[in-house]
Amino acid sequence: MRKDKIAIIGLGYVGLPLARLFATKYSVVGFDINSDRISELMSGVDSTLEVDNETLQSVLIGEGSDQIGLFCTNQLDEIKDCNYYIITVPTPVDKNNRPILTPLIKASETVGSVLKKGDIVIYESTVYPGCTEEDCVPVLEKISGLKFNEDFYAGYSPERINPGDKEHTVEKILKVTSGSTPEVGEKVNDLYRSVITAGTHLAPTIKVAEASKVIENSQRDINIAFVNELAKIFNLMDINTNDVLEAAGTKWNFLPFKPGLVGGHCIGVDPYYLAQKAQEFGYNPEIILAGRRINDSMGEYVASEVIKLMIKKDIRIKKASVLVLGITFKENCPDVRNTKVIDVVSSLKEYGLDITIYDPWANSDEVLHEYNLKSIKSLPKQKFDAIVLTVAHNEFKDLDLESLSNLKSVVYDVKNFLPNNKKDMGL
Numbered sequence: 001m002r003k004d005k006i007a008i009i010g011l012g013y014v015g016l017p018l019a020r021l022f023a024t025k026y027s028v029v030g031f032d033i034n035s036d037r038i039s040e041l042m043s044g045v046d047s048t049l050e051v052d053n054e055t056l057q058s059v060l061i062g063e064g065s066d067q068i069g070l071f072c073t074n075q076l077d078e079i080k081d082c083n084y085y086i087i088t089v090p091t092p093v094d095k096n097n098r099p100i101l102t103p104l105i106k107a108s109e110t111v112g113s114v115l116k117k118g119d120i121v122i123y124e125s126t127v128y129p130g131c132t133e134e135d136c137v138p139v140l141e142k143i144s145g146l147k148f149n150e151d152f153y154a155g156y157s158p159e160r161i162n163p164g165d166k167e168h169t170v171e172k173i174l175k176v177t178s179g180s181t182p183e184v185g186e187k188v189n190d191l192y193r194s195v196i197t198a199g200t201h202l203a204p205t206i207k208v209a210e211a212s213k214v215i216e217n218s219q220r221d222i223n224i225a226f227v228n229e230l231a232k233i234f235n236l237m238d239i240n241t242n243d244v245l246e247a248a249g250t251k252w253n254f255l256p257f258k259p260g261l262v263g264g265h266c267i268g269v270d271p272y273y274l275a276q277k278a279q280e281f282g283y284n285p286e287i288i289l290a291g292r293r294i295n296d297s298m299g300e301y302v303a304s305e306v307i308k309l310m311i312k313k314d315i316r317i318k319k320a321s322v323l324v325l326g327i328t329f330k331e332n333c334p335d336v337r338n339t340k341v342i343d344v345v346s347s348l349k350e351y352g353l354d355i356t357i358y359d360p361w362a363n364s365d366e367v368l369h370e371y372n373l374k375s376i377k378s379l380p381k382q383k384f385d386a387i388v389l390t391v392a393h394n395e396f397k398d399l400d401l402e403s404l405s406n407l408k409s410v411v412y413d414v415k416n417f418l419p420n421n422k423k424d425m426g427l
């Protein structure tokens with residue numbers, strides 16, 4: 001019997017940690033279309049910081065090997081002899097918030113071109129229910145000429161990692177699995193169970209597994225939208241939202257959500273996948289889309305609150321200097337994709353303020369390339385009219401804000417990260 005050999009298609013935040021984990025027990029080939037990414041990984045460096053260099057280097061092996069370990073490539077030939085193909089490519093939305101399936105379809109074409117009898121293709125990308133079997137499998141069938149559930153099989157196992165979180169790493173998060181037949185479901189489940197120490201949950205169908213993931217993120221989005229709405233209401237009433245949440249949180253079943261900017265490529269994006277599918281079925285999802293609207297409005301809201309505080313303190317608005325602390329979409333992580341700090345910055349710019357963005361984690365070239373904004377990695381020697389803490393990076397905990405402030409500066413804390421005596425206001 002042939003030994004299992006796994007190809008992971010897409011070596012980003014999700015694909016690389018998974019490839020590294022499987023490579024401790026299987027022969028794994030990591031495939032990505034980005035040749036720069038392949039070069040950095042084969043030199044033992046992960047710029048996403050999800051896998052530390054030592055851990056990555058400990059599993060790397062040379063090409064063409066069937067040994068246990070990880071080889072990364074952009075050459076199709078190298079994945080031809082795999083029997084499991086796991087697809088972990090992006091699932092973004094367009095400017096009208098409609099799902100973009102292009103990377104999934106392209107990756108399915110890639111896999112379809114090397115697919116053989118008996119192979120299993122597992123999707124991990126976050127999608128709407130039905131996407132694997134209705135959108136991806138037909139591509140696999142068309143390109144390979146093979147028949148689904150006779151010649152080859154599919155599975156879906158959503159990823160639940162949280163970028164930057166060094167505690168809940170891939171092997172420590174219980175994983176939902178599924179397969180296109182009951183037997184394949186068991187096989188997919190066994191494959192993951194062999195490396196995921198937290199265990200697995202075998203869902204009855206692929207659609208159930210797909211739906212389970214998209215609702216996890218939609219639920220978070222809606223819960224955050226609720227506390228964001230509360231923050232707006234309590235601000236009008238001059239009540240500190242954080243104090244209210246702390247008091248309410250003493251009840252055993254009160255959910256501990258905090259107000260904030262909802263960025264990134266998961267929580268702020270995935271609900272649109274569910275919403276689109278619901279609309280195709282003739283249902284207009286009101287709560288899901290209301291949550292999205294509220295969360296997307298928070299950047300502009302924060303900016304307007306900062307301006308109000310500055311006016312109250314008689315700070316001249318035009319050309320006032322503002323220090324924005326953090327540009328990544330979340331704390332202690334270099335990921336700047338779909339960061340909602342951009343909304344705060346753009347709104348403040350509309351008022352004519354001069355913005356300095358300081359982020360020790362973000363790659364300045366990436367910020368310039370993605371957003372045409374300058375972000376600096378060391379603290380400026382300057383005093384500012386306003387300081388807006390937008391991301392709770394650990395480095396900001398002990399910042400000497402006084403040395404960065406003018407006599408009547410404003411300090412606004414989006415994350416409620418700073419002690420009350422160090423800020424004028426928080427969200």
Ligand SMILES: NC(=O)c1ccc[n+]([C@@H]2O[C@H](COP(=O)([O-])OP(=O)(O)OC[C@H]3O[C@@H](n4cnc5c(N)ncnc54)[C@H](O)[C@@H]3O)[C@@H](O)[C@H]2O)c1
Nearest residue numbers: 010011012013014032033034089091106107125126159163
């Ligand atoms: N990042 C997270 O925390 C997270 C968590 C859970 C689920 N997800 C989901 O996992 C999926 C992947 O997200 P990610 O954050 O890892 O994305 P990413 O952008 O970090 O990585 C995707 C990788 O896929 C590569 N790629 C794109 N098209 C390809 C193709 N046709 N063939 C081969 N490689 C290709 C890209 O070059 C990139 O390296 C998405 O559906 C996302 O919603 C992400």
